[in-house]
Amino acid sequence: MSIITRSGLPLKDFYGADDGKSERPGQFPFTRGRMANAHATGTWIQRELSGEGDGRRSNEQIHYLLEHGQTGIDVIGDAPTQSMLDPDNPLARAAVGTQGVSLCRKQDYIDLFKGVPFASTSISSSVPAIMSLSGLVLAAREADFPIDKLRGSVLQPPLYVEDCSYAFHLPVEFRVRLSLDCMEYCALHMPKFHSYIEDTYFFSESGLYPVEEMALGFLQIRHLTRLLIERGVPVDSFAPRIAILVNCGMDFFEEIAKVRATRRLYAKMMRDEFGAANERSLSVAISSHTSGLSLTAQQPVNNIVRGTLQAMSLVLAGVQALEISAFDEAYRTPSKEAHLVGLRTQQIIDLETGAARISDPLGGSYFVEQLTDEMERRIVEKVAELEALGDPNALASGGYFRQLFHDAMERGQRRVETGELPVVGLNLLQIPDEDDTLLKEVTTSKIETWHSQTERIEQFKITRNIAGAKAAMERVTAAVGTGENLVPVVIAALDADATVGEIVTTMRRALNMAPDIFDSPLP
Template sequence: MSAIDEPQALGRRLVYGPDDVTLDYQDDLGNPGEFPYVRGSRPPRAQGAPSEQVIRALSGEGPAERSNEQFKYLLEHGATGLDVIGDTPTMASMDPDHPYARHSVGNQGVSLCRADDWVRLYADLPLEEISVSHSLPTAFGVAGMFLAARRLGWDPLLLRGSMILAPLFSEDTSYSHNIPLELHMRLAVDATIFSTERMPRFHPFVEDTYFISDGSVTAVEEMALGFIELREVVRRILAKGVDIDSFAPRIALLVNCGMDFFGEVAKIRAARGLYAEMMRDEFGAKDPRSLAINVAAHTSGATMTREQLVNNVVRGACQTMALTMAGVRAMEISAFDEAIRTPSEAAHMVAIRTQQVVQIETGVGDVADPLGGSYYVEALTAEMRQRIKERYEAIEALGDILELAQQGYFRAIFEEAMVDRSREVLDGSRRVVGVNAAKMAPEDDVLLRDIAEKRIEPHYEVAAEIARWREMRDMPAVVRALDELEAIGRDESRNVTEGIVDALEADATMGECIGVLREAYGAPYDPLGKTVRPR
């Protein structure tokens, strides 16, 4: 859920005026496209020029071929970009035929585990015209797209898109890969360096605060924790001898957007200003592109309710308006059936049309930063900016970030926030329409339910296909590639993404690759004890 859902969270008052805002326009705000980029990362587009905002919807279901059909459907109906998410096994770096995975294959995203899956996923798509955003394990997503582009005849140098990066908090707020934190960090760092060299138009470093925020923390906490993770990864890349201006232009933010309209706008504006200041003053970036971070957003799935599904359409529209006014470059609107299933075709269409109506009919995106200058929004932005910085500096002062994570410091933050959020909804202090306010009898709550409650069965045939395919591989080649990947994992001077590319090319699976990397870092090949390493 969002951010600051309570106005009192930042001491908000009922009326704001000139005395609430003390600003030096050029130093604190600047014009859109100028330092410190609070008002936007790019200059306003030319009068009458089409919107540059990317319209997309989170997608992925079943085997790669099914998801490929879904992509084509979305592009035919107005999407200008794609956003793909893996199913639970894929997101956990687990193969679909793992005994603990087969009941979750394909019913919460696309199933991917081998090079051929990525080829099928992207086949016949206009990759030269669109960007593809990925919610996938970072290193494998980068390697898979790189391999697929080569096999499909696309030049990797021209690929556009992005990959989420969440090495520090993934085990606490997202999907557990059961790998050491140091390996999480290594995969993130090496994937960023690999992409900088081999896919220079691609954004491999998308700091994903969506998962942080949907863990029920406040907006200040969401962005402070996101900056902590981002700063740690940047430091580690710099320690490899990589120049800041060679990779910083390809860093982006993926933020959450909840129902606190003005709080979300202020959060995004504050984040742009903080980032520009940090990159220039702390990390020494000189290229203006390194200072002007692109912000994308996914509207909060946690704000979507099972009750009164049509209310979710309204929530999505409100969130779309907020993101457009905040100058977000690309967004995905959580589907009205998000609380029940992966998006149905109808829900996908509503999400796309919501963005199109706001973009084409309302005019809210015709002027850059239309809320700029509002006493309320400027006061909120300034306070948010100050409190985010104070929070991440206070946490960093506690000691080594990875040690804090290993001690459970961050997990405790998320657990406390989730308990508090649940209690507030249950006791009614946090009002949610349809849940504890303006309720409806279940027998009357039928609108859209026939669509949302269509069951998506696990794709057992995918697990069976992978099991058969394993037996037909060139096993000596697979074993050699996995042995080499383990050796790379033990050698910090080498890039592990290169080894993953080679291993996938040799028909190793994602689960086998992560297994040997676990062993390189002193962990069991399969922590669940159900599979063995190919020998």
């Protein structure tokens, strides 16, 4: 495709000074983008977060999205799945399938990915990494697709997950081990798969500012990178498969500067501090999700406008994958209607506006360049401040991050209440409830609790090969003790029809943890 404007003016791949000194896209330090010619390497991965009910229902959602032009998949589990509980756990029953898909065994993953074209689809997941990675491996095997060709990603939030997301009651040292095991396993067996997405989205939804968001992100990247190098895994074998999933709020230019500063900082850090030499280790892929926190329950149609502006800023910043928080976010995981609006928004930006025709169209703007420099400086300063506090594992177990997120929530709410942060329709320019009807019905429509999945799992636990599942769980116990990589052991346990809740409970027992409300009874 030639790149010209509507009037036929030819466009270059990118624009910059011809002084030989200015930064260029596709070159170190990659501030201006991973690639020199964005249009030649294809557009960003366009996807919407999906998942509801059981694997079969979510499979229908995935096919619907793919049929409508989605180019990647991102699956979220229901709350029990996110917390690695089986649906028959008493705490879980009322939440099965309502805010994501229920996944606790091999068959669920096979159902979820049935008929998905693995060769042409990037498969990402927001489900705890060790389980979603293992489930994907088994589903690919079922479809006779080689795992070394799988593309996609999993999230690794070991330092922060217990404190502002879906807790699963495992100690931080063990959570870190699980993350490193996934990264090591993928470096060996799944070279095209992003084994470590640094997800700065979920914890910044507590109300952190963009500088804080990226500082915590870099703190964790640095921590895991150091530990994996200590294990003897070469940096260039895993760094190319680290990516960062950033949040995007309403401060249009600050978000663009954040992404540009992040790429630059990452490149410098990997080269200068960790000795990475492979060019792909230096140019980090940025994935993105627009902020659910910035959306309102009032006048949900306004959320479409917010999502559009946020997506536009991410496209101008040159991200590799994008998801828009759907307009019904305040009430539910996305409805079919909201999914399509999010997807169409991305397609309109891509196909009609031409915003992605050239790399880094805002590069060289005095404002954006200075803001980028200032963001970089402040992120570095904040990372240094956090690292001076000591071992990140100790900070996590000592409650430091929990307090930080708690304070951010209070600060954010106060700013909205006082009007310091204007939110149209919420703290100014409100309309009466009786006039607030547009899209209200679809926004507030509910997904019923998926009791049939709970019943199916109860039945499955009786009829499966119990001896095989028990033997596989004994292997989990042994592997927790020896320190061997847990990914193959978890794959084998799921393959032997042990459930996610049982596997995690086995891990807790092997770690000598006290009985827990999250425990599943073991066969």
